[in-house]
Amino acid sequence: MSPFRQRLYLGLKDIKDGICSANIWAMLGWLEIKQRYRRSTLGPIWLTISTGVLILGMGPLYGRLFSQDLSNYFPYLAVSIVLWSFISGLITESCNSYIAAEGFIKELKLPYTVHVLRVVWRLLIMLAHNLVIVVLVLGYFRPPWGWELLLVPFAVLLIAVNGLWLGTLMGLLSARFRDIPQIVTSVVQIAFFLTPIFWKPSMLGKYQWTADLNPLFIFLEIVRAPLLGEPVRGYLWMAAFVVTVIGFSITLLLFSRFRARIAYWV
Amino acid sequence: MTSIVAENIVVEFPIYGGKSRSLKHTFMRAATGGLLARDAAERVVVRALNGLSFHFVEGDRIGIVGHNGSGKTTLLRVIAGAYEPVSGTISVVGKVATMLAITLGMEPEATGYENIFLRATVMGFKSSQIAPLADEIAEFSELGDYIHMPLRTYSSGMAMRLAFAVSTSVSADILLMDEWLSAGDAAFSAKAQVRLNSLVDRAKLLVLASHDEKLIQKNCNKIMRLDHGDVASFETVSAQPADRLPFVG
Numbered sequence: 001m002s003p004f005r006q007r008l009y010l011g012l013k014d015i016k017d018g019i020c021s022a023n024i025w026a027m028l029g030w031l032e033i034k035q036r037y038r039r040s041t042l043g044p045i046w047l048t049i050s051t052g053v054l055i056l057g058m059g060p061l062y063g064r065l066f067s068q069d070l071s072n073y074f075p076y077l078a079v080s081i082v083l084w085s086f087i088s089g090l091i092t093e094s095c096n097s098y099i100a101a102e103g104f105i106k107e108l109k110l111p112y113t114v115h116v117l118r119v120v121w122r123l124l125i126m127l128a129h130n131l132v133i134v135v136l137v138l139g140y141f142r143p144p145w146g147w148e149l150l151l152v153p154f155a156v157l158l159i160a161v162n163g164l165w166l167g168t169l170m171g172l173l174s175a176r177f178r179d180i181p182q183i184v185t186s187v188v189q190i191a192f193f194l195t196p197i198f199w200k201p202s203m204l205g206k207y208q209w210t211a212d213l214n215p216l217f218i219f220l221e222i223v224r225a226p227l228l229g230e231p232v233r234g235y236l237w238m239a240a241f242v243v244t245v246i247g248f249s250i251t252l253l254l255f256s257r258f259r260a261r262i263a264y265w266v
Numbered sequence: 267m268t269s270i271v272a273e274n275i276v277v278e279f280p281i282y283g284g285k286s287r288s289l290k291h292t293f294m295r296a297a298t299g300g301l302l303a304r305d306a307a308e309r310v311v312v313r314a315l316n317g318l319s320f321h322f323v324e325g326d327r328i329g330i331v332g333h334n335g336s337g338k339t340t341l342l343r344v345i346a347g348a349y350e351p352v353s354g355t356i357s358v359v360g361k362v363a364t365m366l367a368i369t370l371g372m373e374p375e376a377t378g379y380e381n382i383f384l385r386a387t388v389m390g391f392k393s394s395q396i397a398p399l400a401d402e403i404a405e406f407s408e409l410g411d412y413i414h415m416p417l418r419t420y421s422s423g424m425a426m427r428l429a430f431a432v433s434t435s436v437s438a439d440i441l442l443m444d445e446w447l448s449a450g451d452a453a454f455s456a457k458a459q460v461r462l463n464s465l466v467d468r469a470k471l472l473v474l475a476s477h478d479e480k481l482i483q484k485n486c487n488k489i490m491r492l493d494h495g496d497v498a499s500f501e502t503v504s505a506q507p508a509d510r511l512p513f514v515g
Contacts, residue, residue, distance in 0.1 A: 027387050031373060038375045107367045109347030260350035264279055
C-alpha cells in the first residue's frame with residue numbers, strides 16, 4: 001500500500017472506530033452537561049430557561065423595530081435563536097475538540113473522532129433541551145405545517161454530521177495554530193448579524209439572493225422553513241449536500257495527513 | 267503470541283513559539299532532557315526517542331531505566347499507542363493495559379461509585395463488563411459509605427485508592443507501568459501490593475519504567491537503559507525475582 005492510501009485507510013478507520021465508541025463519547029458529552037449544572041436545583045433546565053428569556057426579550061422588541069406581525073415574527077425568531085445556538089456552538093466549540101481533550105490524547109489510545117463526537121453529542125443534548133421552547137412556541141402559534149415537517153429530523157442530523165467534519169478539521173487546525181479559536185469566535189459573532197436570524201431574507205429586497213450564498217443560512221433554513229410551515233427550496237437541500245461532501249473531502253485529506261501529529265500538537 | 271516489535275522509532279516533539287529563536291544556533295546536549303535538534307523544516311525539536319529498535323516477547327519482564335528525560339515515559343506512551351512515532355514502525359500484539367495516568371477520566375463532582383464506571387469506560391470497558399466488577403472494586407477500595415459521596419470530598423489518599431482499585435481490576439497481555447504503583451496507608455498499601463503483584467504475574471509481558479534499580483532487579487528479567495533517547499544497554503538479568511519489595515513509594 002502506498003503511504004497515501006495507508007494514511008487514508010487509518011484516517012477512515014479512526015472515524016469508523018470513533019463512531020463505534022459511542023459509549024465513551026456519549027458518556028463524556030453528557031458528563032460535561034451534568035457537571036456544569038451539578039448542585040444547581042434546576043440543573044440543565046437552565047439551558048432552556050436562558051434561551052427562553054432571550055427569545056422573550058428579543059421577540060417583541062425586534063418585532064416592533066422591524067414592524068413585523070408578532071404572530072409571524074415571534075415563532076420565526078424562537079426557532080432561529082434555538083437553531084443558531086446549536087450551529088454557532090458547533091462552530092466555536094469544534095475548535096477545542098482536541099485541545100480540550102489533551103489529557104486523554106497524551107495518555108490513551110482512543111480514536112481522535114471520539115473527542116469530536118463528544119462535542120457534537122453535547123450540543124445535540126443542549127439542542128434537545130431548547131427544543132422544549134420550539135414546541136411550546138409552535139404549539140401556541142400553530143403555523144400551517146406541511147409534509148416537509150417530516151424532513152426536520154434529517155435536516156438536524158445533517159447539521160450534526162457536518163459538525164463531525166467541522167470538529168475534525170477545526171480541531172486539527174486549532175491544535176496546531178492557537179490563534180484560530182480566537183479568529184473563529186469573532187467571525188461567529190459577526191455571522192450572527194450577517195445571517196438571517198432576527199431578520200428575514202425578504203427584508204433585503206432585491207438583494208435577497210445574497211442569503212443563499214451563506215452556508216450558515218442554508219443549514220438553518222432546511223430546519224427552520226418546514227418548522228414554520230414554509231416550503232424548502234430544492235436548492236437549499238442540494239447546497240447543503242454539496243457543502244457536506246466538500247467539507248468531508250477536505251477534512252479527510254488533512255486529517256489523514258496530520259492525524260498522527262495531533263498528539264504532538266495538543 | 268504477545269510481543270512488541272519496534273524498528274528504528276523516532277519521536278520528536280516540535281517546539282512552537284518564542285524559544286526557537288534563541289535556540290536556533292544551539293545544539294545542546296544537556297545532562298537532563300532529550301536531544302535538542304532541528305528537523306527537516308528547520309523547526310526546533312526535542313528528540314525524545316532517537317531511533318530505538320527492540321523486540322520484546324511473551325515472558326519478558328522489561329525494566330526501563332535512565333535519567334530524567336531519557337525517554338522512559340515517552341517510550342511507554344508510544345507502546346500504549348498515544349504517540350505514533352515520527353518515523354520507524356512499532357507493532358504491538360496483545361491487549362495492553364496502561365498504568366500511566368490511573369486517575370484519567372475520573373470526575374471530582376461524580377460519586378465514587380459513578381467514578382468506577384467513568385474510569386473503566388475510559389479504560390475501554392463496556393458498562394455490561396464493569397457492572398459485575400463494580401461491587402468488588404468498591405469493596406476493595408475500603409471506602410465504605412464514602413463510595414456514594416462525590417469524589418471531591420475524598421482525601422487524595424482515598425481518591426488514589428479508588429483509582430488504584432479500578433485500574434488494577436483489569437487483566438491484560440501487556441502491562442505498562444511508569445514507576446511502581448502504590449496507594450493508601452500502610453494497611454491498604456500491603457493489600458494493594460498483593461493485588462498489583464498478581465496483576466503483574468498474570469501479564470504475559472511487563473514493561474516497567476523506574477528510577478529504582480532495586481525494584482527493577484526484583485521484578486524484571488531484562489533491563490533496557492535509555493540515555494538521551496538511545497538504547498545505552500539492553501541486558502538479560504539472570505535472577506528471576508524470588509520475593510518482591512513489599513511497598514515502594
